Amino acid sequence: METNETVTNPELWNEKAVAATIKAEKMLWGKHNEAIQAWLYESGFSLSTLKEALLGWQVRNTQRPAESWGLSGTDKILLPEGITLPVIEKKELKRIVIYRIGHGHDGDYHTVEGSAPTPFVLEGTTNRTALVTRELDALLLYQELGKKWTVAATGDLPPTALVDALEQAEKLCLLSMNGDEEALTPFHPKATQTHVLKAENLLALARSGTLAEHLDALFG
Numbered sequence: 001m002e003t004n005e006t007v008t009n010p011e012l013w014n015e016k017a018v019a020a021t022i023k024a025e026k027m028l029w030g031k032h033n034e035a036i037q038a039w040l041y042e043s044g045f046s047l048s049t050l051k052e053a054l055l056g057w058q059v060r061n062t063q064r065p066a067e068s069w070g071l072s073g074t075d076k077i078l079l080p081e082g083i084t085l086p087v088i089e090k091k092e093l094k095r096i097v098i099y100r101i102g103h104g105h106d107g108d109y110h111t112v113e114g115s116a117p118t119p120f121v122l123e124g125t126t127n128r129t130a131l132v133t134r135e136l137d138a139l140l141l142y143q144e145l146g147k148k149w150t151v152a153a154t155g156d157l158p159p160t161a162l163v164d165a166l167e168q169a170e171k172l173c174l175l176s177m178n179g180d181e182e183a184l185t186p187f188h189p190k191a192t193q194t195h196v197l198k199a200e201n202l203l204a205l206a207r208s209g210t211l212a213e214h215l216d217a218l219f220g
Contacts, residue, residue, distance in 0.1 A: 005113050009070025013114045016069045016077075017093050020112075024056025024084040033057055036083070036101075043136075044206030049143045056084040058098060071114045080110050085135050087120045094118035097135045097155065107200075109134065109156065117161045124150040129169035131162075131191075133176075133183045137202040141175070144215055149173075159186035166190060175218075177201055 007013050064077040081102045087095035095115035100108045120135045122142040129150040138153035152165045173193040195218045205211040
């Protein structure tokens, strides 16, 4: 994630980011958003997974003045319509990722301006780690592997941002899908396994009803 943005007021950015995350979470579980709830359920997510990850719903494309978020180097903060996923480290919100829906950007991921280069990492109970490129795929894989594996997503971050997350992995499995080759290439030297799935993402496999059989073949 290469930008020229500078957070001049970290406390203000955090305050605004937390408020946006809380509002989106309330919107997801509020009235009249049953369609997006159903979409998430049909994409394989359990209710407990959605709640624990604090997923939310940004109901429309919104722009805010960057200075109102304590940010310089850009004019606006973009909060696009889509599913919000907060990246939290040591109980502090570091980054907001939005899975875009609508306006010609379906399936794209957007990192909200001013976010720290903190990867999305879910800690497992073993020293096995799986690495994917997309944050929602990471969340779904973590659920389906019973929270035993640590699962991380490269997102739009430089490979150096993942160093700490992968340091303790005695077994590192790269899970590559369509278009992932370049993003995962820097991690090949450390990987003990690489699995390739001919699919757009894990959510698509879940929606087609074939996710379980694919993961059983790879991780079973």
